[in-house]
Amino acid sequence: MLRVRELESGYGPMQVLWKPSLEVKKGRITTLLGPNGVGKSTFLTTVFGSIKPWGGKIFYEEKDVTLVPTHKKVEMGLVLAPEGKHLFLNMRVYENLSMGAYVKKALAHKEESIELVYSLFPRLKERKNQLAGSLSGGEQQMLTIGRALMTKPELIMLDEPSQGLAPLLATEVFKTILKMKAEMGLTILLVEQNAEASLDAADYVYIMHEGVIKAEGKSEQIRNSSEIREAYLGV
Amino acid sequence: MRKTVQRYYPLFPVFAAYFILFLVGKNVSGMWQLVSTLLFYCALGQAFNIFLGMTGYVDFGYVAFMGVGTYGMAIAITRLAHVEALGVLIVAIGFAMALVMAALLSVAVGAVALRLRGAYFAIATIGVNEGFRFLIEGAKIWNGSDGMIFTAQLNQILGRETASALSTFWADVIVLIIAVLAAFVTLFYMKSKIGYALTALREDEDAAVVMGINVTKYKIIAFITSASFAGLVGATSWALKTPYVFPPEVFEIHYTIEAIIIVLLGGAGTLLGPVAGALIYGISKYYLSIFLPGFQLLIFAPIIIIIIILFPEGVIGMLKKSFRDSTLMRFII
Numbered sequence: 001m002l003r004v005r006e007l008e009s010g011y012g013p014m015q016v017l018w019k020p021s022l023e024v025k026k027g028r029i030t031t032l033l034g035p036n037g038v039g040k041s042t043f044l045t046t047v048f049g050s051i052k053p054w055g056g057k058i059f060y061e062e063k064d065v066t067l068v069p070t071h072k073k074v075e076m077g078l079v080l081a082p083e084g085k086h087l088f089l090n091m092r093v094y095e096n097l098s099m100g101a102y103v104k105k106a107l108a109h110k111e112e113s114i115e116l117v118y119s120l121f122p123r124l125k126e127r128k129n130q131l132a133g134s135l136s137g138g139e140q141q142m143l144t145i146g147r148a149l150m151t152k153p154e155l156i157m158l159d160e161p162s163q164g165l166a167p168l169l170a171t172e173v174f175k176t177i178l179k180m181k182a183e184m185g186l187t188i189l190l191v192e193q194n195a196e197a198s199l200d201a202a203d204y205v206y207i208m209h210e211g212v213i214k215a216e217g218k219s220e221q222i223r224n225s226s227e228i229r230e231a232y233l234g235v
Numbered sequence: 236m237r238k239t240v241q242r243y244y245p246l247f248p249v250f251a252a253y254f255i256l257f258l259v260g261k262n263v264s265g266m267w268q269l270v271s272t273l274l275f276y277c278a279l280g281q282a283f284n285i286f287l288g289m290t291g292y293v294d295f296g297y298v299a300f301m302g303v304g305t306y307g308m309a310i311a312i313t314r315l316a317h318v319e320a321l322g323v324l325i326v327a328i329g330f331a332m333a334l335v336m337a338a339l340l341s342v343a344v345g346a347v348a349l350r351l352r353g354a355y356f357a358i359a360t361i362g363v364n365e366g367f368r369f370l371i372e373g374a375k376i377w378n379g380s381d382g383m384i385f386t387a388q389l390n391q392i393l394g395r396e397t398a399s400a401l402s403t404f405w406a407d408v409i410v411l412i413i414a415v416l417a418a419f420v421t422l423f424y425m426k427s428k429i430g431y432a433l434t435a436l437r438e439d440e441d442a443a444v445v446m447g448i449n450v451t452k453y454k455i456i457a458f459i460t461s462a463s464f465a466g467l468v469g470a471t472s473w474a475l476k477t478p479y480v481f482p483p484e485v486f487e488i489h490y491t492i493e494a495i496i497i498v499l500l501g502g503a504g505t506l507l508g509p510v511a512g513a514l515i516y517g518i519s520k521y522y523l524s525i526f527l528p529g530f531q532l533l534i535f536a537p538i539i540i541i542i543i544i545l546f547p548e549g550v551i552g553m554l555k556k557s558f559r560d561s562t563l564m565r566f567i568i
Contacts (some may be wrong), residue, residue, distance in 0.1 A: 081445075
């Protein structure tokens with residue numbers, strides 16, 4: 001569904017991505033694992049178009065989207081739930097969700113999408129009239145994912161959804177991610193540092209280190225290779 | 236049908252304010268001068284609010300659009316005054332010129348500056364009006380620093396009486412009409428997809444991008460709209476009221492700052508805010524300069540500071556917040 005070939009990008013004179021390649025298959029959860037500062041978020045934002053790629057190619061559903069602007073990608077069914085949340089803190093929960101249904105096809109299904117998000121995150125339904133800024137960290141994370149779902153995506157990219165959450169809440173987030181795949185048929189590209197939990201959820205895993213893909217495989221393969229675990233994951 | 240009408244309820248208080256202002260000016264002797272200033276501030280605030288209020292970007296070069304609009308009117312009148320058949324139509328042509336020139340300048344400025352965010356945008360725009368002024372003076376465009384005086388041409392084509400009625404009364408009425416139009420456009424934007432996109436980008440530009448909003452496009456729309464209205468205000472309040480134009484006067488950054496104060500006092504991004512801000516600012520400035528001439532700025536500064544501390548979101552912004560769910564709020568946005 002999404003194919004990235006030898007992507008290069010960075011900030012100013014500093015190159016961050018050194019030609020990583022990656023493929024996301026339809027209906028699967030693909031995880032990009034790696035510690036802090038190896039370029040995982042840069043990878044996602046470059047694929048999404050917020051940062052212009054310096055080189056390499058990005059294909060979405062066999063179409064070359066390397067230079068397609070971000071808002072067009074959202075219309076094509078690709079969405080990013082960004083790191084650090086970026087919610088509209090002065091708006092209520094349901095207003096945040098409504099804001100998500102901006103593109104045409106999403107607006108047409110706004111009400112059902114909201115119901116869908118509420119069924120996925122019952123907590124958000126309970127708090128729908130609360131200001132987003134007054135939510136707890138976990139709830140804000142749910143709202144970020146919920147708002148991304150409002151765009152009616154086919155492929156959702158999640159940037160560290162478990163970041164800063166208590167272990168119990170993190171487990172809950174991963175459960176929801178599995179539900180999104182099973183019940184909604186979504187394809188998911190997950191970026192994580194939390195190796196244990198994301199290995200459990202993933203179908204296929206890529207391991208990134210210093211802007212390069214160092215290893216890849218089905219999640220059992222990665223889990224069973226003590227070499228990879230020790231070298232890159234520290235577990 | 237009912238819903239469509241309800242959408243436009245918030246225009247009532249705005250129109251009411253303008254109506255009262257107009258009546259007071261017309262019927263109370265000696266008030267027209269103050270009312271004319273207030274209408275100018277209202278129109279200025281309402282026009283600037285479309286950009287500053289809706290996008291959250293501060294444009295320090297805003298007065299340049301008013302200046303260019305003034306030149307648009309001046310050029311139309313000086314170049315076409317010999318065509319007797321035009322009559323009052325010359326003013327309409329002047330407005331068209333003002334609109335086009337302000338819009339063109341805003342496209343040029345916006346295409347470069349709107350790629351920057353927040354403070355960087357503000358810094359980039361500071362130089363716009365100064366740069367434009369020096370360009371006109373240095374390159375001797377449109378008579379350079381000699382400016383343009385077109386009282387004679389205006390008298391020639393409109394007749395002395397009409398020309399004087401235009402500058403003392405009708406110009407102010409046109410400013411009022413521009414303010415009303417700007418309010419209408421503001422509300423139309425707020426209630427449409429444009430407002431939706433602009434709200435998202437004002438609150439969090441990164442989030443707006445993630446939602447599939449083409450932020451650059453909407454920033455440019457707001458910028459051009461706002462600049463076009465500024466051009467019209469300049470063409471009326473400056474070119475028609477005082478039929479001359481000198482670069483240092485129409486590119487004076489002071490007016491940009493007044494516009495910023497008006498919008499922030501009243502409440503950025505609200506419909507009624509610029510009107511409230513213009514009235515507070517205009518009236519207090521006027522009376523302070525009468526009762527305490529020479530000291531008005533000294534007293535005015537602390538007043539503004541106090542209002543900003545008490546109402547960080549502006550007077551109307553504060554009202555909106557405190558009465559979020561009441562019926563009153565159907566009329567105030």
